[in-house]
Structures are given as C-alpha cells and as structure tokens.
Amino acid sequence: MPKRAQETPPHPSVRETANDEIYEKIYVTILEHRLPPGTKLGEDRLASIFNVSRARIREILARLAHEQVVDLFPQRGAFVAKPTPEQAMDVFEARRVLEPAVLQRLITHLTPEKVERLRQHQQLEQAARDKNDRRAVVRLSGEFHQLVADLAGNSAYMRTMRELSTLTCLIIFLYDAPTAMSCRADEHTEIIDAIAKRDVAKASKLMLAHLEHIEHSLKLDSQSAEVDLEAVFKG
Numbered sequence: 001m002p003k004r005a006q007e008t009p010p011h012p013s014v015r016e017t018a019n020d021e022i023y024e025k026i027y028v029t030i031l032e033h034r035l036p037p038g039t040k041l042g043e044d045r046l047a048s049i050f051n052v053s054r055a056r057i058r059e060i061l062a063r064l065a066h067e068q069v070v071d072l073f074p075q076r077g078a079f080v081a082k083p084t085p086e087q088a089m090d091v092f093e094a095r096r097v098l099e100p101a102v103l104q105r106l107i108t109h110l111t112p113e114k115v116e117r118l119r120q121h122q123q124l125e126q127a128a129r130d131k132n133d134r135r136a137v138v139r140l141s142g143e144f145h146q147l148v149a150d151l152a153g154n155s156a157y158m159r160t161m162r163e164l165s166t167l168t169c170l171i172i173f174l175y176d177a178p179t180a181m182s183c184r185a186d187e188h189t190e191i192i193d194a195i196a197k198r199d200v201a202k203a204s205k206l207m208l209a210h211l212e213h214i215e216h217s218l219k220l221d222s223q224s225a226e227v228d229l230e231a232v233f234k235g
Contacts, residue, residue, distance in 0.1 A: 018052070018056075019056060019059060019060055022050050022052065022056075022057075022060050023060050023063060023064065025233070026041075026046075026060065026064065027064065027069060027166075028139070029232060029233070030064075030069055030080055030166075030169075030170070031138070031139045031142065031166060031169050032135035032136065032138075032139050033134075033135050033138070033169075033173045034135070034232050035080050035229075035232060036080065036173060036174070037080050037081060037082040037083070037170050037173065037174040038079055038080060038082040038174075039079060039080040039229075040077060040078070040079050041061060041070065041077070041078040041079060041080065041229070042077065042078075042229065043057045043058060043061070043077065043078070045229045045230065046061075046229065048230075049229060049230055049233050049234060050233075061078045064078075065078070067162070067163055067166065068081055068163055068166075068167060069081055069166055069167075069170075080170070081167070081170055082170075082174060083167055083170060083171050083174065085175075087167075088171045088174075088175065088215075088218065089215075091164055091167050091168060091171060092168075092211055092214075092215045094160075094164060095164050095168070095211055096208060096211055098157065098160060098161065098164070099145070099148075099161075099204075099207050099208075099211070100204040100207065100208070101157070102148055102149050102152050102154075102157050102161065103148070103152075103195065103200060103203045103204055103207060104200050104204075105152040105153065105154055105157070106148060106151055106152040106153075106195065107195060107198050107199075107200050107203065109152065109153055110195065110196075110198060114151045115192070115195065115196045117147065117151060118144075118147065118148070118151070118192045118195065119192060121140070121143070121144055121147055122144070122188050122189055122192060124140055125137065125140045125141060125144065125188060128140055138169050138172055138173065139169065141188070142165040142166065142168060142169045143165070144188055145161055145164075145165045145168075146158070146161050146162050146165050148161075149161035149162075168214070171218065172214070172218070175218040175219050184210075184213065187206070187209075187210045187213070188210075190206050191203055191206045191207055191210065194206055
C-alpha cells in the first residue's frame, strides 16, 4: 500500500515574511494613531483579521512588546503601549543624550548621498503637511530621527532610536500636543542644513531645541476610547 503523501510545511522564511508583514502593518497603524495608546489587541480578533493562528499573533505581539510598542499583562492580554507622564519625560531625557551623539557620528561619516536622503525625507514630511495629514506628519517626523540614526551607521543607535521615536509618536498622540505639527516645518530643514555644513555644534543645538519644543508642547493628561480593530485593519 503506498505511503500517504505528507504535507510540506511552509518554509521558515515564508512564515517569517508573513509575520514581518503583519508586524509592520500593526506597527505602522500604531504609529499613525489608528490604534491609540491603551487599545486592547485581542488575539482572537487579530488572528481572524489576518487569517492566521493565535500562536502567530502571540509571537508578533511579543515582538512588539519587546520594542515597547505593546504592553502585555497576565490574564488581561496585549494593549498598545500607554506611556505614563514619567516615562514620557524619561524618553525625552534619553533622546537629549543620544541624538547629539548620533549627529556626531553621522557628520563624521557624512556623504552627499546621505544628505540627499535626508532632504528627500523632509520633502515627504512637507507633502504630508501640505495635505494636512496629521497622522502621516507625526509618523514621518519620527521616521526622520530614525533615518538620521540609520545613516549614522551604528546598529545600537539605530535600534534605540527606533524605540524612542516610536514611543515619542505614542506620547505625542496620548498627551495631545496642540497640533500634530509639533515638529515645526522648518526645524528638520535647519538640522539638515547644519548637517550638510558638517557643523556638529549647531546641529546638536538645533536638535536639542527641537526636542525641547516637542516636550513642552505636551499636555500630561489623556482619555482613551474603545477602538474597533476590524474597522481599523479592514476599513
């Protein structure tokens, strides 16, 4: 009697790619405030929305929790991270230490191509401002700081800046900065100009003033509302 053919399990790289796609979708959705801080991320609902197992969703939520984008609570489940006012201040304190060092390294290893990358990104930010796209402005503003760290070429800076930038996006929305334009339109441009001139002192001074402006625009109170996950991801 012939042996029954066995199903071939998906190649690990296929599974990882699928997980990455779901991860990025949730990550960007959080950054764009379509999932506000405090939103419950039910495993059953997400598994149904993305047509995968709860185990896969659990893996992805654990990864997001590792980056502090999601909070996991025993017996309660996963929620979009909701930084406290104290955590918000800690984030900005860390950024004031880190970002001048990032700028120093970037300028030390600067090329015309890197300056062009920064200017291209600033154009995307301006386009979002022109459309008055509040969510895109905050996301792109955070990504600008990640890009500076990426171009600096230090992997530890890159990882840390990604985490801090994401938390800052959550903080801006959570504590309702008066407008999403808490990054003034000209501030990133001025920082890029100083980088292009290889002026570390000026770039650092502008960056610190930029961070101070964002922090001082925050109102340290908030309200949260229930969100329909299916409407967010399938709408």
